[in-house]
Amino acid sequence: MEAKFISHDETTLWLDELAERHVVLAPMWDNTVVTFRPHVKGRVPVLDRMPVMPPKDGVFPQNEVLLKYKHEKDPENLDRTTVQVKETLPQETAVVVGARPCGTRGMLVFDRVYDCDKIRDPYYVGRRQNTLFVTVACTRIESTCFCHDVGSHPADAEGSDVLLVPVKGGYVAEAVTERGEELLKASFFKPAAAKVQEAEEVKSVNREKLPEAHDYTGCGEKLMARFDDLAFWTEQSAKCISCGACTYLCPTCYCFNITDDSVGLAGKRLRTWDNCMSFQFTLEGSGHNPRPTKAHRLRNRVNHKFAYYPELHGVIACCGCGRCIKSCPASVDIRAIVKAAQNYTPKQEEGGDER
Amino acid sequence: MSTLEQLKEQIRKALPDLDVVIGWEQGYDAMHATPLFIRTEEDIDRLIWSPLCVHSLGTYLTGLTKTPNVRKVGLVVKGCDSRAIVQLTQERMIPRENIVLFGVGCTGCLSHARLEYKVEQGGHYVEDMHSITFNGDKVEVAVNGDVESFDFDTVCLEKCLTCRFPNAIATEHFAGEQVPVAPKCEKAPSLEAFEKLSLEERFAFWQDQMRRCVRCYACRNTCPMCVCRDHCISTSRNPHWVSQETSSAENFMFQMIHTMHLAGRCIECGECQRACPVDLPIMLFRRTMVHAMKDTFGYISGADPEATPPLLTFKVEEDNIKERGW
Amino acid sequence: MSANNPILPDMATILEVVDETPNIRTFRVRFNDEKLMQDFTFMPGQVGQLSAFGFGEATFVINSSPTRMDYLQFSVMKVGEVTGRLHTLKEGDSIGVRAPLGNWFPVDEMKGKDITFVAGGIGMAPLRTLLVYLLDNRKDYGKITLLYGARSPRDMAYQEDVREWRDRDDLDVVLTVDSPAEGWGESPEERVGLIPNVLMDINPSAKNAIAVTCGPPIMIKFTLQALKKLGFEDDQIITTLEKRMKCGVGLCGRCNIGTKYVCVDGPVFKYSELKDLPDEL
Numbered sequence: 001m002e003a004k005f006i007s008h009d010e011t012t013l014w015l016d017e018l019a020e021r022h023v024v025l026a027p028m029w030d031n032t033v034v035t036f037r038p039h040v041k042g043r044v045p046v047l048d049r050m051p052v053m054p055p056k057d058g059v060f061p062q063n064e065v066l067l068k069y070k071h072e073k074d075p076e077n078l079d080r081t082t083v084q085v086k087e088t089l090p091q092e093t094a095v096v097v098g099a100r101p102c103g104t105r106g107m108l109v110f111d112r113v114y115d116c117d118k119i120r121d122p123y124y125v126g127r128r129q130n131t132l133f134v135t136v137a138c139t140r141i142e143s144t145c146f147c148h149d150v151g152s153h154p155a156d157a158e159g160s161d162v163l164l165v166p167v168k169g170g171y172v173a174e175a176v177t178e179r180g181e182e183l184l185k186a187s188f189f190k191p192a193a194a195k196v197q198e199a200e201e202v203k204s205v206n207r208e209k210l211p212e213a214h215d216y217t218g219c220g221e222k223l224m225a226r227f228d229d230l231a232f233w234t235e236q237s238a239k240c241i242s243c244g245a246c247t248y249l250c251p252t253c254y255c256f257n258i259t260d261d262s263v264g265l266a267g268k269r270l271r272t273w274d275n276c277m278s279f280q281f282t283l284e285g286s287g288h289n290p291r292p293t294k295a296h297r298l299r300n301r302v303n304h305k306f307a308y309y310p311e312l313h314g315v316i317a318c319c320g321c322g323r324c325i326k327s328c329p330a331s332v333d334i335r336a337i338v339k340a341a342q343n344y345t346p347k348q349e350e351g352g353d354e355r
Numbered sequence: 356m357s358t359l360e361q362l363k364e365q366i367r368k369a370l371p372d373l374d375v376v377i378g379w380e381q382g383y384d385a386m387h388a389t390p391l392f393i394r395t396e397e398d399i400d401r402l403i404w405s406p407l408c409v410h411s412l413g414t415y416l417t418g419l420t421k422t423p424n425v426r427k428v429g430l431v432v433k434g435c436d437s438r439a440i441v442q443l444t445q446e447r448m449i450p451r452e453n454i455v456l457f458g459v460g461c462t463g464c465l466s467h468a469r470l471e472y473k474v475e476q477g478g479h480y481v482e483d484m485h486s487i488t489f490n491g492d493k494v495e496v497a498v499n500g501d502v503e504s505f506d507f508d509t510v511c512l513e514k515c516l517t518c519r520f521p522n523a524i525a526t527e528h529f530a531g532e533q534v535p536v537a538p539k540c541e542k543a544p545s546l547e548a549f550e551k552l553s554l555e556e557r558f559a560f561w562q563d564q565m566r567r568c569v570r571c572y573a574c575r576n577t578c579p580m581c582v583c584r585d586h587c588i589s590t591s592r593n594p595h596w597v598s599q600e601t602s603s604a605e606n607f608m609f610q611m612i613h614t615m616h617l618a619g620r621c622i623e624c625g626e627c628q629r630a631c632p633v634d635l636p637i638m639l640f641r642r643t644m645v646h647a648m649k650d651t652f653g654y655i656s657g658a659d660p661e662a663t664p665p666l667l668t669f670k671v672e673e674d675n676i677k678e679r680g681w
Numbered sequence: 682m683s684a685n686n687p688i689l690p691d692m693a694t695i696l697e698v699v700d701e702t703p704n705i706r707t708f709r710v711r712f713n714d715e716k717l718m719q720d721f722t723f724m725p726g727q728v729g730q731l732s733a734f735g736f737g738e739a740t741f742v743i744n745s746s747p748t749r750m751d752y753l754q755f756s757v758m759k760v761g762e763v764t765g766r767l768h769t770l771k772e773g774d775s776i777g778v779r780a781p782l783g784n785w786f787p788v789d790e791m792k793g794k795d796i797t798f799v800a801g802g803i804g805m806a807p808l809r810t811l812l813v814y815l816l817d818n819r820k821d822y823g824k825i826t827l828l829y830g831a832r833s834p835r836d837m838a839y840q841e842d843v844r845e846w847r848d849r850d851d852l853d854v855v856l857t858v859d860s861p862a863e864g865w866g867e868s869p870e871e872r873v874g875l876i877p878n879v880l881m882d883i884n885p886s887a888k889n890a891i892a893v894t895c896g897p898p899i900m901i902k903f904t905l906q907a908l909k910k911l912g913f914e915d916d917q918i919i920t921t922l923e924k925r926m927k928c929g930v931g932l933c934g935r936c937n938i939g940t941k942y943v944c945v946d947g948p949v950f951k952y953s954e955l956k957d958l959p960d961e962l
Binding site for chain 1: 685687734737897898923924925932934945962
């Protein structure tokens with residue numbers, strides 16, 4: 001597929017045009033942070049940095065109405081109530097513009113769970129099929145970035161429909177899928193010609209900025225070897241404050257809650273992002289909680305990404321974006337926890353009574 | 356001997372009687388500190404003390420003092436942090452007798468958000484910052500080969516501009532010199548600006564801001580005064596006051612409940628706003644409440660160990676509340 | 682449960698509500714869509730999600746037997762918001778049902794074997810479906826023993842079933858309560874004492890046998906120890922687990938024990954499988 005060029009100004013015009021037919025989610029300044037918002041005509045997207053929120057909202061919105069219900073009193077017998085239920089499957093089509101390769105790849109972690117032989121979640125699948133990803137190759141390597149540790153790189157096009165590579169004056173656009181190629185037929189895209197070479201250089205320069213990749217091979221076994229070592233997890237989770245910043249900002253965290261909200265006799269069943277760091281997440285009706293402390297919960301989060309998911313699906317459920325590290329109020333570093341399990345050597349001292 | 360060396364010395368002496376001492380160490384890069392849990396002598400070597408040491412470590416107390424095998428806890432505290440301990444002690448939320456405080460005087464903490472804004476304004480990429488030096492009232496940042504210098508006041512946390520309690524109070528130990536009390540302004544500039552808005556404008560302001568709250572509860576969980584912990588009303592279905600839906604209105608409701616629970620309790624450490632991943636101006640709520648408590652009850656939370664918090668007492672006739680006059 | 686949308690409940694109507702104990706109620710329901718009811722199949726041990734609209738969903742075992750399809754039966758212990766609301770529902774009310782979910786008891790593998798049931802409190806519910814199924818296919822199975830314990834006689838659910846079971850001579854029934862109660866203990870099958878102790882007393886043979894147990898975690902723990910003492914091997918012991926669930930279809934992420942999701946890989950587990958799971962019950 002032939003690469004195309006689009007200038008900065010025309011990028012905005014292109015989004016204007018796309019927004020006439022689709023919901024276009026693009027990064028914008030929202031007060032003091034950059035996050036994904038529906039594109040509004042004429043507004044310039046902020047494509048030069050990693051948005052604070054991941055792009056998953058486009059396919060897996062933080063709030064999704066699963067169904068609507070209505071209680072109806074039986075006019076013959078007011079004591080009796082029947083309920084009418086209406087399914088609310090998503091209908092709209094969307095284009096997510098301006099995610100980084102790491103964020104876009106996060107959706108692949110969802111796909112193996114939400115769209116597999118065992119189950120097809122119709123809300124997820126509906127949105128996924130109707131959402132295109134126009135990803136921007138990364139040019140800004142931060143201290144929290146580790147996409148290369150988990151098998152990716154700053155210009156990884158996996159999971160994207162179009163990859164935009166920043167070059168002087170605009171972007172070189174590479175179609176990755178057929179649907180991506182369709183997008184590039186818009187008149188704003190011009191032959192890229194000489195820009196292609198520049199784009200290749202941008203890709204390689206940024207790839208080289210990353211330090212040597214850490215090898216996570218076998219980390220699942222190492223983590224499971226520490227499973228019952230609560231002292232290890234207590235130490236690793238000591239500074240965790242058990243909030244949900246890491247999970248909500250994670251492009252691969254897919255756990256959710258389902259709650260009903262009524263107004264009078266009618267209401268909706270909502271699916272909302274949930275957070276395994278919360279005490280309530282696994283709290284049972286009896287009062288029993290299988291993950292009662294933050295040590296248990298952090299163990300689940302780390303293991304889910306680096307042990308359980310890889311065992312079930314063959315790949316680490318982490319895209320290396322580093323949001324969980326950067327936005328953690330206590331700077332808990334998931335890389336350090338996995339490495340601690342990998343490098344673990346039993347303490348020699350006798351009779352240590354540390355938990 | 357530097358403040359840090361004194362601090363290390365004090366901790367070294369006290370450590371045998373303590374299960375853990377919480378301080379700060381260098382984080383995952385040069386720009387960040389992170390809480391350090393000191394359990395052994397060797398851990399002490401990792402301790403740091405600088406304007407990067409922003410975390411209010413008191414937030415770990417309510418959980419930690421209920422943990423089996425942890426009886427005595429040491430804590431390094433700045434002025435604002437120590438006020439949290441005072442207030443929690445007054446509310447009998449922590450076993451103060453099992454807590455040993457290592458106080459320091461604080462000249463202000465760095466705001467990463469403000470520094471990054473400045474660096475970017477100067478035409479640099481924030482990820483190119485590779486070291487930071489605090490030099491009196493200047494901050495020097497090595498960024499991509501250049502050294503950029505900023506006035507500390509322009510890159511510190513806003514709470515530090517109005518701080519009247521730079522020195523830790525009611526502590527067992529104190530390291531270094533007392534820092535002079537020198538607030539740069541009476542009222543936080545953001546609150547000054549906010550108060551100029553009309554009621555309608557304020558409402559619009561919050562509607563716009565609250566949309567972006569993701570309800571991760573980082574603000575709640577970093578707050579040293581949030582003691583309901585696992586039983587917070589925000590995630591309760593019984594009573595069901597707040598929906599899980601992250602709409603502007605529901606998010607606002609949660610933030611208001613949070614603020615109300617901090618009436619007469621908030622010690623303005625600013626951790627809620629610092630922790631917020633989407634940078635909500637949560638301190639506007641808190642400061643408004645703090646001013647209201649001061650005007651109504653003449654009370655400043657956590658400032659005086661001998662005082663009784665107004666919401667823990669009852670007067671038939673409050674001096675500044677004219678119930679019958681309504 | 683709709684094949685296209687496993688998260689969407691099917692609407693059903695409550696035929697009958699039975700008060701089992703002071704805090705357990707049984708609901709007999711039929712799907713409103715008659716064709717769905719006719720086509721509905723499940724196996725003993727599978728669960729369903731009941732919807733109290735406005736309050737949410739919770740998971741309960743289908744404790745009727747697939748051999749008797751007049752209705753689906755669920756027993757609800759009142760513990761929280763959803764169960765509290767379900768307890769207010771009456772005959773004729775609408776209820777949402779998502780079923781069947783999860784795996785089931787290995788009824789084929791159990792054929793020809795002696796089966797010992799050990800149930801504590803609400804733990805009788807998942808065993809009831811299997812017991813009724815076995816009794817309806819009685820010739821396929823060996824000796825069947827039921828040990829059912831509850832705190833007190835009035836905490837014992839399925840009184841009507843229990844009366845019927847006691848009258849059968851192809852089933853041994855032993856009942857036990859935690860402490861002596863008036864009118865209790867007049868017949869030898871009414872015992873006083875903790876389930877594991879009574880189990881040791883009954884002393885079922887482990888030879889060509891399967892033990893199926895369900896109840897509160899502490900009871901399970903000691904029952905397992907008792908069964909081991911009686912010579913039951915790990916793969917001769919079957920239990921069903923309960924976890925907080927939301928989706929019931931392996932997505933929402935809260936019922937996992939390591940890589941196993943109780944909602945899809947369970948709720949029925951052999952002790953031999955359970956032992957290999959990380960310890961996070």
